[in-house]
Amino acid sequence: MDFDALRRHPDLEAPGLAAADAADRLILDESVRALAEAPAAAGSVAVIDDAYGALALGATLAGARAVRVHQDPITGERALAANADRLGIPVEDRPRSLPLEPELIAGAELVLMRLPRSLDRLDEVAGLVARHAAADVRVVAGGRIKHMTLQMNDVLGAWFDRVDVSHARQKSRLLVATGPRPERMPPAEAWPRERRDPGLDLVVVAHGGVFAGTAIDIGTRFLLDVLAGAVPDARSAVDLACGSGVVAARLARERPGLVVRASDRSAAAAASARLTARANGVAERVEVARADGLEHLPDASERLVVLNPPFHSDAAVHTGIAAHLFAEAARVLEPGGELWCVWNSHLRYRGLLERIIGPTRQIARNPKFTVTASVR
Incomplete structure (x- = not known):
């Protein structure tokens, strides 16, 4: 994918503010590998907290079909649509924007996400994935190392049996979670x-x-x-x-x-x-x-x-x-x-x-x- 073609608009654009970074590239490289190992997963991919569409559009161009995506800011949704235009992706092949609800995750075998800076946000997202994704779901979560903490491993580890940590690349790293444990949190502690x-x-x-x-x-x-x-x-x-x-x-x-x-x-x-x-x-x-x-x-x-x-x-x-x-x-x-x-x-x-x-x-x-x- 041509990352240089992506724009942040209508979000703030200024020198030094990019629409995609090394963490997006690392997540996409891992997703391509995951799709090659399990081609059936191409039809059940969900993307969460994709800033300007790099992950959802990159997965689509890598062969994923009917990608479901949730972006918290409305400006992110609009940037994704504009970037899909720039990349020439046909309307019928574009990712579908959904709320952060079970439909987004239901049956997903591969979940791509940017690690949020908020541990509470990570806990809410991880719980949703653990409860509603496929039993063999693979969660590929990435971020810039300077914004990552060991507590992120703990949050994912509370919801998943296994959390693997990737080698660093261009000051970015992945956490890969497998083996969901949906029983972890009682309903009284659920979000919001x-x-x-x-x-x-x-x-x-x-x-x-x-x-x-x-x-x-x-x-x-x-x-x-x-x-x-x-x-x-x-x-x-x-x-x-x-x-x-x-x-x-x-x-x-x-x-x-x-x-x-x-x-x-x-x-x-x-x-x-x-x-x-x-x-x-x-x-x-x-x-x-x-x-x-x-x-x-x-x-x-x-x-x-x-x-x-x-x-x-x-x-x-x-x-x-x-x-x-x-x-x-x-x-x-x-x-x-x-x-x-x-x-x-x-x-x-x-x-x-x-x-x-x-x-x-x-x-x-x-x-x-x-x-x-x-x-x-």
């Missing part, structure tokens, strides 16, 4: 999980891999402490990059007449936000969308947007992620509307906020975080 935060009296529900899990991170907590003063007469609000939906649920609960429109590009986050809203009795006033930014909302339609912006694109730290979200907020805010944002103070986003949104004032600051309000 929930936890009540005693300080806020708020129930948080989260799938594996959602930022902060069932906890409330200190930046969000700092934002919530001052959010009562955010455009108090607004009849609707937007929770942009909503994660587990903590901000949306708190806003809806504290303002009984408010409709909150929450969005996140992550399928796991959007699902978690819906469950968090339901657990706190505000599901009828929290609308959740899996979307790239606020693409589902019209221009100049909202008076309040709230944001705790991520600053990672996969493993890379890049201000372009925040700039994209700030631009989405600027488009959706009506004149005089406000973006309330919490950010790590060392990132110094204020100048960027003033250029993209408008006049920006500091609401609160502590040794680590700053909360600002920017007026459109």
Whole structure:
């Protein structure tokens, strides 16, 4: 496969950010070997957490048929489709995108996946594979060595009888798991999980891999402490990059007449936000969308947007992620509307906020975080 033809778009593209890396190549090389040893497996391949389609498209070009794929970000699904166009793969032969549910895995004999940085995400995925894949499934999971930990072996080892570790190649390595043990986890411990935060009296529900899990991170907590003063007469609000939906649920609960429109590009986050809203009795006033930014909302339609912006694109730290979200907020805010944002103070986003949104004032600051309000 021509890896150089792959692009990240519509995700962030910048020098040094590639659509495929050495770990993708290593996973695909192992998958080609696995398919050669067991040709029947070519019709039962599932791919999980494939960033921009390199794994699913590479497996297809290597002879796998009817590949099933799950990518958590909606931008990943769109990048895969665009990359399939670039590679000239006919529509009828392209991988089929599915949610992270049993249908994705059912009967799979070969599972290819990028190792997530979150052990909770790995546990949720490994459990799904162990319960629903074929008894002789072979899981080929790879990553960059600098992002891998010994705990990943332990998580896979809890779900599978055998976990083999490959030799390193180009600073990448594989974990190959076989012999699923679906009985390992009792139903009470299954994903998603929930936890009540005693300080806020708020129930948080989260799938594996959602930022902060069932906890409330200190930046969000700092934002919530001052959010009562955010455009108090607004009849609707937007929770942009909503994660587990903590901000949306708190806003809806504290303002009984408010409709909150929450969005996140992550399928796991959007699902978690819906469950968090339901657990706190505000599901009828929290609308959740899996979307790239606020693409589902019209221009100049909202008076309040709230944001705790991520600053990672996969493993890379890049201000372009925040700039994209700030631009989405600027488009959706009506004149005089406000973006309330919490950010790590060392990132110094204020100048960027003033250029993209408008006049920006500091609401609160502590040794680590700053909360600002920017007026459109």
